[in-house]
Amino acid sequence: IDPVRMNSQATESFENSTQPEPMKNRNLMSITEQRESLPIFKFRNEIIRSVVENQFLIIQGETGSGKTTQVAQYLFEGGLNLKGKIACTQPRRVAAVTVAKRVAEEYGCILGQEVGYKIRFVDMTSPNTVIKYMTDGILLRECLSDANLDNYSVIILDEAHERSIYTDVLFGVLKKAAKRRPKLRVVISSATLNTDQFSKFFNNAKVLKIPGKMFPVEIKYQANPVRDYFNAAVNTVLNIHLQEPEGDILCFLTGQDEIDYACEIIDEIAEADDENFGNLYAYALYSALPFEEQFEIFSQIAEGNRKVIFATNIAETSMTIDGVVYVVDPGYVKQKVYDAKTGFESLIVVPISKASADQRCGRAGRVMPGKCFRIYTESAYENEMLEVNVPDIQRSNLSNVVLHLKSIGVRDILNFDFMDPPSRDFLIAALKELYLLEALDSDEKVTPMGRRMNQFPVEPNYAKMLLVSDHIKCTDEIVTIIAMLSVQNIFYSPKKNKHLANEKKDSFNHPVGDHLRLWNVYKKWEMNYKKNPRWCKNHFVNEKKLHEAYEVRKNLLEILQSRNFDIYSAGKNIERIQLAICVGFFKNIAHKAPSSIFRNKNDKSYRTLEENPEIVYINRSSCLFYQLPEWVVYNNIRETSKKFFQEITVINPNWLPYIAKGMYRRKDNDDKDNEEKLIKAFVEAQSAKEYKF
Ligand code: ADP
Ligand code: MG
Numbered sequence: 001i002d003p004v005r006m007n008s009q010a011t012e013s014f015e016n017s018t019q020p021e022p023m024k025n026r027n028l029m030s031i032t033e034q035r036e037s038l039p040i041f042k043f044r045n046e047i048i049r050s051v052v053e054n055q056f057l058i059i060q061g062e063t064g065s066g067k068t069t070q071v072a073q074y075l076f077e078g079g080l081n082l083k084g085k086i087a088c089t090q091p092r093r094v095a096a097v098t099v100a101k102r103v104a105e106e107y108g109c110i111l112g113q114e115v116g117y118k119i120r121f122v123d124m125t126s127p128n129t130v131i132k133y134m135t136d137g138i139l140l141r142e143c144l145s146d147a148n149l150d151n152y153s154v155i156i157l158d159e160a161h162e163r164s165i166y167t168d169v170l171f172g173v174l175k176k177a178a179k180r181r182p183k184l185r186v187v188i189s190s191a192t193l194n195t196d197q198f199s200k201f202f203n204n205a206k207v208l209k210i211p212g213k214m215f216p217v218e219i220k221y222q223a224n225p226v227r228d229y230f231n232a233a234v235n236t237v238l239n240i241h242l243q244e245p246e247g248d249i250l251c252f253l254t255g256q257d258e259i260d261y262a263c264e265i266i267d268e269i270a271e272a273d274d275e276n277f278g279n280l281y282a283y284a285l286y287s288a289l290p291f292e293e294q295f296e297i298f299s300q301i302a303e304g305n306r307k308v309i310f311a312t313n314i315a316e317t318s319m320t321i322d323g324v325v326y327v328v329d330p331g332y333v334k335q336k337v338y339d340a341k342t343g344f345e346s347l348i349v350v351p352i353s354k355a356s357a358d359q360r361c362g363r364a365g366r367v368m369p370g371k372c373f374r375i376y377t378e379s380a381y382e383n384e385m386l387e388v389n390v391p392d393i394q395r396s397n398l399s400n401v402v403l404h405l406k407s408i409g410v411r412d413i414l415n416f417d418f419m420d421p422p423s424r425d426f427l428i429a430a431l432k433e434l435y436l437l438e439a440l441d442s443d444e445k446v447t448p449m450g451r452r453m454n455q456f457p458v459e460p461n462y463a464k465m466l467l468v469s470d471h472i473k474c475t476d477e478i479v480t481i482i483a484m485l486s487v488q489n490i491f492y493s494p495k496k497n498k499h500l501a502n503e504k505k506d507s508f509n510h511p512v513g514d515h516l517r518l519w520n521v522y523k524k525w526e527m528n529y530k531k532n533p534r535w536c537k538n539h540f541v542n543e544k545k546l547h548e549a550y551e552v553r554k555n556l557l558e559i560l561q562s563r564n565f566d567i568y569s570a571g572k573n574i575e576r577i578q579l580a581i582c583v584g585f586f587k588n589i590a591h592k593a594p595s596s597i598f599r600n601k602n603d604k605s606y607r608t609l610e611e612n613p614e615i616v617y618i619n620r621s622s623c624l625f626y627q628l629p630e631w632v633v634y635n636n637i638r639e640t641s642k643k644f645f646q647e648i649t650v651i652n653p654n655w656l657p658y659i660a661k662g663m664y665r666r667k668d669n670d671d672k673d674n675e676e677k678l679i680k681a682f683v684e685a686q687s688a689k690e691y692k693f
Helices: 003-013 031-036 039-053 067-077 093-107 136-143 165-180 196-201 229-243 256-272 291-296 354-365 378-384 399-407 424-436 448-454 460-471 475-486 495-506 514-528 535-539 543-562 574-584 653-658 674-686
Strands: 056-061 085-090 115-119 122-124 131-135 152-157 185-190 206-210 217-222 248-252 280-285 306-311 324-329 332-339 344-351 370-377 589-592 605-608 615-617 631-639 643-650
Touching (some): 039 206, 056 067, 067 085, 067 131, 067 152, 093 291, 131 136, 152 165, 165 399, 229 324, 280 291, 460 475, 460 574, 475 574, 514 543, 514 643, 535 543, 574 631, 574 653
Parallel strands (some): 056 185, 056 206, 085 152, 217 370, 280 306
Antiparallel strands (some): 332 344, 605 615
């Protein structure tokens, strides 16, 4: 944006108002000038002093005011790092990396030296690191070996308003650690006004408010409810481009599929109608996007061009994109929901809260007066939206968190000091799951198995799968499968080439299911990518994701080797792999609806094994779509119009009585059939020593 033009525009519309000066074009300023132009700069000394004098401090300031990039640097400049590193946690991996890069630049060091980051599977720090950005999950993990966090002098829990599950747990953990270690300093930083709750929780801690530099944002509502928010949002973007003066557009969508699709549409329209849309450039922003692509949104584009950024919630508060003047807000977000009764954790699209709507709106007023186009009615905002979001911890499976808390010595989980306690049902479900995984014993104490599971930076189910794979000798394949599951969206299918892409995808199909299809892709990629640089393109698989999977796999193998595990391959004994998946994901088992005169041959429905079974469907994207095996284990459920499995693998039901502490043992099991005995023998023969699943 041309700074001169921007200034004059702002003056025109605010001739008689006392609005703040529009921000100068940051790109023309030196780094020091940029730092000193941030609203938080005026509070630098007060922040340093407050942290020296108080164990807890709450900082509240608008997104963009400088909390994430500056506070850690101020504390470093104030000498607070002398007794340990300064940590700054982020709920999102992307934010941790982006921000660390930016701060390394401001500090003037190579990333990974004085300023570094650590996220799961990637450690970009060195002995020199004094400012360490990290995900909240990683800090919680570090508590396992360093319960008082002796490595750190200050911990900044950033983006606390997001109430991510690990940040919520860290609230309680740090409060305890601070009691034991009076020198430890904890800073809570939040973008929303509602900081009273934080202050109360931390013994009435001091709250420092950074007044924001905000321009007014005009809000436009829909007159009538909109049926298809996606199309309405894309159309709104196109209209803004045609009708509104310059300024970038930020459009919130719910996930990668929508975002990629929206970018495709914009690209096509720009190509087809060069005159009107040739200067509109679409960018995607979501967590799963490879890092380099995420940085693209920060790049400058030529004058006269306009950026439209399609983003998930990540752009709501945790990443600041300069230059946005228009926000398009369809009013939805993809959220995790958890049902403790069925153990289902699924991602569903739900309406946002008023607090989120206000945050999104604020993104339009950072550089000059902006406009926010809400793709919903004013009455929906006033009457239907919740005031604030329900914290993650109240809608997630807590088995990972509970195992962590147990492992750092929290005995009474039900009475742990949570800021907003999750329901008892959730905690009990987690305790039960951990018991069935044999991570906890009947006294709720962490077992040797539980301790071994802790060694791996993965969810308890995956950890169990890994440990079992060692017993039944298929570690090699299971490590690959875990790596592939941890980087999503391996396959892509461009609209123009859908058919061919599906064909290629089918070429990786494996008769026992999707987990092994992923393994197939990885094997084939490993064999071919060096010889044939076009291999990924030709097969419509995401090359960057495979490199990421390679890194995850390497990391897991290193952990295994450092603990003296041998790495075995199952060879032809594929059923070992199926069994390991089944043992880890024992609660995700489903069987085909029994055939009856009511059941049509093509019925793709399955029933889960709960008392009140859920009906779940096989999706076209599964390689078992046509096979319809009797019994499957699934990795996940996605709920759209119906519930659909994600990644399923065939299992043998005869394994069930032997897994999960016999949870599936039939009550009327006097006549176990022969096959069952065979399987038992098989399982036992596989184990080096006496081993119960
Ligand atoms: P807050 O945490 O209060 O939302 P940040 O510290 O993240 O604020 O950002 C402060 C300012 O630093 C932003 O307004 C932006 O201009 C700049 N900034 C942050 N990250 C980057 C980046 N990766 N590249 C360029 N500028 C950035
Ligand atoms: Mg921030």
